[in-house]
Amino acid sequence: MMLTNTKEVQRLAAQSELDRAKTPLERNRLGQFATPTELAADMLTYAKQLLPKDTKIRFLDPAIGTGSFFSALLRTFSAERIANAVGYEVDRDHAQQALGIWGNELLNLHIADFTRSIPPEMDDEKANLLICNPPYVRHHHLSREDKPRLQKLVEHYAHIKLSGLAGLYCYFLGIAHVWIAENGIAGWLIPSEFMDVNYGEQIKQYLLDRVTLLRIHRFNPIDLQFQDALVSSSMIWFKKAKPPANHTVECSYGGTLAVPEIASSISTGILRSTPKWTRLPFVEKAEKHRIPPTTWLDQRSEKDGLILSDLFEIKRGLATGANKYFLLHEDQIMRHAIPSDILTPVLPSPRYLVSDEIHADSLGNPLLDQRLFLLTCDLPEEEVKFSYPSAWQYLQKGKEAGIDQTYLCTHRSPWYMQEKRPASPFLCTYMGRYCANGRKPFRFILNHSRATATNVYLLLYPKPFLLQEIKSRPELAIFIWQYLNDLSSDTLKDQGRVYGDGLYKLEPRELANVPVDSLSHLLTNRLTSPSQVSFDFA
Numbered sequence: 001m002m003l004t005n006t007k008e009v010q011r012l013a014a015q016s017e018l019d020r021a022k023t024p025l026e027r028n029r030l031g032q033f034a035t036p037t038e039l040a041a042d043m044l045t046y047a048k049q050l051l052p053k054d055t056k057i058r059f060l061d062p063a064i065g066t067g068s069f070f071s072a073l074l075r076t077f078s079a080e081r082i083a084n085a086v087g088y089e090v091d092r093d094h095a096q097q098a099l100g101i102w103g104n105e106l107l108n109l110h111i112a113d114f115t116r117s118i119p120p121e122m123d124d125e126k127a128n129l130l131i132c133n134p135p136y137v138r139h140h141h142l143s144r145e146d147k148p149r150l151q152k153l154v155e156h157y158a159h160i161k162l163s164g165l166a167g168l169y170c171y172f173l174g175i176a177h178v179w180i181a182e183n184g185i186a187g188w189l190i191p192s193e194f195m196d197v198n199y200g201e202q203i204k205q206y207l208l209d210r211v212t213l214l215r216i217h218r219f220n221p222i223d224l225q226f227q228d229a230l231v232s233s234s235m236i237w238f239k240k241a242k243p244p245a246n247h248t249v250e251c252s253y254g255g256t257l258a259v260p261e262i263a264s265s266i267s268t269g270i271l272r273s274t275p276k277w278t279r280l281p282f283v284e285k286a287e288k289h290r291i292p293p294t295t296w297l298d299q300r301s302e303k304d305g306l307i308l309s310d311l312f313e314i315k316r317g318l319a320t321g322a323n324k325y326f327l328l329h330e331d332q333i334m335r336h337a338i339p340s341d342i343l344t345p346v347l348p349s350p351r352y353l354v355s356d357e358i359h360a361d362s363l364g365n366p367l368l369d370q371r372l373f374l375l376t377c378d379l380p381e382e383e384v385k386f387s388y389p390s391a392w393q394y395l396q397k398g399k400e401a402g403i404d405q406t407y408l409c410t411h412r413s414p415w416y417m418q419e420k421r422p423a424s425p426f427l428c429t430y431m432g433r434y435c436a437n438g439r440k441p442f443r444f445i446l447n448h449s450r451a452t453a454t455n456v457y458l459l460l461y462p463k464p465f466l467l468q469e470i471k472s473r474p475e476l477a478i479f480i481w482q483y484l485n486d487l488s489s490d491t492l493k494d495q496g497r498v499y500g501d502g503l504y505k506l507e508p509r510e511l512a513n514v515p516v517d518s519l520s521h522l523l524t525n526r527l528t529s530p531s532q533v534s535f536d537f538a
Contacts, residue, residue: 005075007071007074007101007102008037008071008075010101011066011067011068011071011097011098011101012037014066014097014100014101015034015065015066015068015097017097018066018093018094018097019034021093032065032091032094032135033133033136034065034066034068034133035065035068035069035133035189036068037068037071037072039189040068040069040071040072041072041075041076042256042257042258043069043072043131043187043189043235043257044069044072044073044075044076044077044131045076045257045258046187046237046257046258047076047129047131047185047187048076048077050185050214050237050239051128051129051185054081055081055128056081056082056083057073057077057081057082057083057085057128057129058083058084058085058086058125058126058127058128058129058181059073059082059084059085059086059127059129059130059131060085060086060087060127060129060130060131060132060176060179060180061085061086061087061088061130061131061132062087062088062114062130062132062134062172062175062176062179063088063089063090063114063132063133063134063135063172064087064088064089064095064098064109065089065091065094065098065133066094066097066098066101067087067098067101067102067107068133069131069132069133070085070087070102070105070107073085073131074105079106082106084106084108085105085106085107085108086107086108086109086110086127087107087108087109087110088109088110088112088113088114088117089109089110089111089112090111090112090113090114092111095109095111096111114172114175114176115149115150115153115171115172115175119157119178119179120179123181123182124181126178126179126180126181126184127179127180127181127184128180128181128183128184128185129184129185129186130176130179130180130184130185130186130187131186131187132172132176132186132187132188132189133188133189133190134168134169134172134173134188134190135168135169135172136167136168136169136190136191137167137168137169138167138168139164139165139166139167141168142168147164150162150168150171150175151164151171153171153174153175154170154171154174154175157174157175157177157178158173158174158175158177158178158206158210159210160174160202160203160205160206160210161202162174162199162202162203163198163199163202164199165197165198165199166199166200166202166203167191169188169190169191170194170199170200170202170203173188173190173203173206174203174206177206177210177211177240180240181240182240182241183239183240183241184239184240185237185238185239185240186211186236186237186238186239186240187235187236187237188235188236188237189233189234189235190233190234190235190236191232191233191234192218192219192232192233192234192278192498193232193497195218195234195276195277195278195280196276196277196278196496196497196510197497204271204277207236207238208243208268208271208272209243211238211239211240211241211243212238212239212240212241212242212243212244212247213236213237213238213243213247213249213268213271214237214238214239214249214250215235215236215237215249215250215251215252216234216235216236216237216249216250216251216252216277216280217234217235217237217251217252217253217257217260218232218233218234218252218253218254218278218280219232219233219234219253219254220253220254220255220261232498235257243268246267247267247268248265248266248267248268249265249266249267249268249271250263250264250265251263251264251265251266251280251281252264252281253280253281262281263281264281266280266281275513276494276495276497278493278494278497278498279494305515305517306515306516306517306519307512307513307514307515307516308460308511308512308513308514308516309512309513310463311462311463311466311516311519312426312460312461312462312463312466312512313460313461313463314458314459314460314461314508314509314511314512315421315458315459315461315508316430316455316457316458316459316507316508317421317427317430317452317453317454317455317456317457317458317459318374318418318419318421318452318453318454318455319408319419319454319455320374320408320418320454321403321406321407321408321409322398322403322406322408322409323454325375325398325401325403326374326375326376326416326418327346327372327373327374327375327454328343328372328373328374328375329370329371329372330371330373333373336390336391336393336394337390337391338373338375338388338390338391338394339388339390339391341388342375342376342377342384342388342391343373343374343375343376344373344374344376344450344451344452345364345365345366345371345372345373345374345449345450345451345452346372346373346374346451346452346453346454347366347368347372347427347445347447347451347452347453347454347457348368348370348371348372349456350429350432350443350445350456350457352368352369352370353368353443353445354369356443356444356445356446356481356485357445357446357448357481358445358446358447358448358449358451359448359449360448360449360450364449364450364451365449365450365451366447366449366451367449374418374452375391375394375416375418376416376417376418377391377414377416377417378414378417379414380414381395381414395416398416403415404416421452421453421459422452422461423447423449423450423451423452424447424452424453424459424460424461425446425447425448425460425462425470425477426444426445426446426447426459426460426462426477426480426481426484427444427445427447427453427457427458427459427460428442428443428444428445428457428458428460428484428506428511429442429443429445429456429457429458430455430456430457430458430505430506431456431503431504431505431506432503432504433503433504440489440492441489441492441493441504442489442492442496442504442506443485444481444484444485445457446477446478446481458506458508458511460511480519483516483519487514487516491514491515492504492506492511492514495510495511495513495514496510496511497510
């Protein structure tokens with residue numbers, strides 16, 4: 001044990017040296033985030049509980065790095081129980097360090113790309129314990145040649161067809177299927193994002209159909225497992241065997257693997273019907289009966305209940321492609337003499353909004369300390385030159401700076417014409433964190449101005465029947481806005497996604513699925529009561 005602890009100290013020193021040798025950007029691109037010692041120890045300790053006693057262990061780590069899991073293996077199991085240990089590492093620097101540390105141990109380390117290696121044919125040559133923290137490489141860092149190769153391998157080995165948006169860790173999980181012996185145990189330390197996104201559907205299908213899913217543990221996003229990677233982590237444990245009928249899965253959240261904050265057993269039936277697994281293990285509480293909408297809000301069946309998309313069309317704010325160029329302060333407008341005809345007021349970033357209610361001046365411009373205006377025009381350049389010569393001069397400066405050659409601008413004609421995003425009376429911030437002052441990660445904004453918004457907001461456009469009611473009863477806008485802001489953070493988080501360091505995000509479709517059952521009854525009651533508030537609603 002003393003020798004093993006000494007080796008772990010040596011490994012940590014080598015890991016620190018390797019981390020310093022690469023920039024954070026390089027490590028992010030390569031997905032190199034080493035597993036902390038305590039976390040590796042927790043995983044091997046849990047694996048020991050899952051394996052039958054006296055089982056001779058055939059260990060495999062497809063992305064071994066400097067050997068954090070192998071080190072934990074040696075500290076957890078006696079040498080007599082370890083039949084063999086195999087590791088793969090594509091990064092030569094990491095592999096050489098690992099060989100220098102573990103070369104005299106029973107580790108068979110291959111300096112090779114696991115995804116290009118040949119799996120054993122005989123079951124007794126395959127691993128009965130696979131533990132891995134695969135490289136977190138996003139799909140856009142995979143080459144055009146590599147991605148279809150990986151997709152074919154996963155389809156061949158695991159019988160699932162991964163989306164082109166899947167990260168490298170998804171391919172590792174699928175390819176490793178044929179490296180695991182029947183009834184073997186696998187523990188994967190992977191990002192939680194697969195639980196919420198569309199490309200994760202195939203991974204969830206694999207976990208429910210191809211293997212026996214034993215446990216899902218999701219760490220509290222605020223409690224980063226990797227201090228150098230803003231990614232929310234989870235552990236997935238399964239046995240390579242067909243799942244039995246009426247199978248239940250242990251789902252836990254927060255704390256550690258051994259002592260979670262909350263845990264419960266959830267049936268695979270509920271897992272199949274739960275679109276976002278980050279709701280686990282709270283899903284059983286969320287399965288309560290939803291109150292059906294009534295009267296003029298009855299846009300859905302009684303079975304489904306009311307969600308925000310029944311009331312609003314939800315769109316992401318516009319993306320300019322070059323905010324510093326297209327979003328102008330009033331002093332810039334004066335300096336460049338940009339005419340108001342080709343300017344549209346636009347809301348600043350949420351951090352500049354002191355209040356969540358935006359009032360307007362007589363022209364409909366927002367009454368804010370920081371006022372921004374969006375440059376947009378659908379006229380050809382020659383017409384701009386003739387009608388607005390000063391604006392044309394500003395466009396020429398943009399071309400000199402290469403603005404017209406940026407990605408979004410090359411896909412627009414003319415390149416300075418923005419997306420159509422009219423002002424919306426209701427907006428929701430796209431992302432946020434919990435603040436020390438108790439502010440929720442998402443804010444709903446009531447907008448009385450004619451200002452549009454960029455893609456740091458989601459725009460909620462009332463559907464015609466609701467818009468008509470708001471026009472006839474303007475005070476309903478305030479009532480709806482207050483209701484939205486009173487939605488619990490858990491209700492919104494259940495539909496959204498979470499990243500490392502407690503960063504929460506909501507996509508338009510996710511916000512659209514937020515349940516608002518009680519709003520139909522509250523609004524119906526509101527419509528039958530006398531109007532008490534009246535104001536001009538833009």
